[in-house]
Amino acid sequence: MRATNMLNHRLTLLPLAAALLFALSACSENPKAAASVEATSADKTEEAHAEGEAEHDEESGHAEEGEHAEESEATAPVKMNEAALKAAGITLQTLQPSSLSEELRAPGEVVDSAYGTTLITPRVAALVVRRHVKLGDEVRAGVPLATLASVEVSDAQAELRIAEQEWRRVSALGREAVAGRRITEAKVAVDRARAKAQAYGLPGASSGTVNGQFTLTAPHAGRITEDDFVVGERIEPGKALFRLVDESIVWVDAKLPPGTVSRIEAGSAATVVIGGERIAAKVLRSAHRTSDATRSATIRLEVANKEDRLHGGDFVEVYFEATAAANALDKSATQLSVPTDALVQLEGDTVVFRRSADGALEPVAVRAGEVVGDRTVIREGLKAGDTVVVAGAFAVKSQMLKAQLGEGHAH
DSSP: OHHHHHHHHHHHHHHHHHHHHHHHHHTTTOHHHHHHHHHHHHHHHHHHHHHHHHHHHHHHHHHHHHHHHHHHHHTOOBOOOHHHHHHTTOEEEEOOOBOOEEEEEEEEEEEEOGGGEEEEOOSSOEEEEEEOOOTTOEEOTTOEEEEEEOHHHHHHHHHHHHHHHHHHHHHHHOTTTSOHHHHHHHHHHHHHHHHHHHHTTOOSSOOSOOSOEEEEEOSSOEEEEEEOOOTTOEEOTTOOSEEEEOTTEEEEEEEEOHHHHTTSOTTOEEEEEETTEEEEEEEEEOOSSBOTTTOOEEEEEEEEOTTSOOOTTOEEEEEEEEEOGGGSSOTTOOBOEEEGGGOEEETTEEEEEEEOTTSOEEEEEOEEEEEETTEEEEEESOOTTOEEEEEOHHHHHHHHHHHHHHHHHHO
């Protein structure tokens, strides 16, 4: 349209220019006439220019009005009744500030709880005479595990037996027949023999035998998870015969990037998943060191293993409820947020559809913050108490665009 007007303007000027040339040639001998013709032509030229500019201004004004009209049509609110909202899958929600958290996923490995694990080992060099349990057995506290024999134990048993007999003799005679010094020496001797026997893992009283055999028993209930010996083998002090584990409670070590560890609090709840089964867990402690090899940090969890589902060495998945990064230091902070799916792009802006006072859904430009889980923090544009579309935002956008296209065809 603008190009057509400019062309018409130029065509209007051509006859004026031709007339001017003709008048100048005809009046070349009459200077006064020529001056008059030039003045008249100049006035007409200026008038033509003025008309062209007026037409151009009028055209520009119409173009601007058209642009404003199109913009108004594009952002016009959409009115839908409750039935239409339900049919389109559109859900509204009133915004309120809240603390944000997200579920972090991490690989984990089940390990035996050190607080419920005992290595069964002799305290003196000995030979294995008999085993009473085998690998995988569940045992109760006090159950015999293995019988061993040792020369040192035989000597300790003999010393204890002699010391006890002497103590009983002097005690029976009394201070009237035995000097006080002798009674004291007998008491010290029996106490020393008992201490030596207990240091070897023997009872604190003589059993009446000095064959050097002694039995290792279970200090608590649990399962035999390691069994590394054969009968007749000589066992040195400190070498483990059995590993006894109380599996009612196990630990899980989860690996996480160092940057997320600070968002997980000790004592917070977590979930361990193995074979599709979800088991509740509790965070014992966060890592204080990053692995040099994997560049990951370890968080340890405690899990009640009620159905004996978890065993040391199992690989599992762990899900943590982590606080938002922005709230890591201020646990009481709350923020205004919407589901990330509630944000759409409209005319180059990030908008959320808000319900106005008359019930219409209108687009509101917002400034989005960080994304936490499936929600996005809203920095500007909305306030607490606003009712917005939290599901079906694209359906609202489609309705708005359809309405715009319908008005355009009507024109």
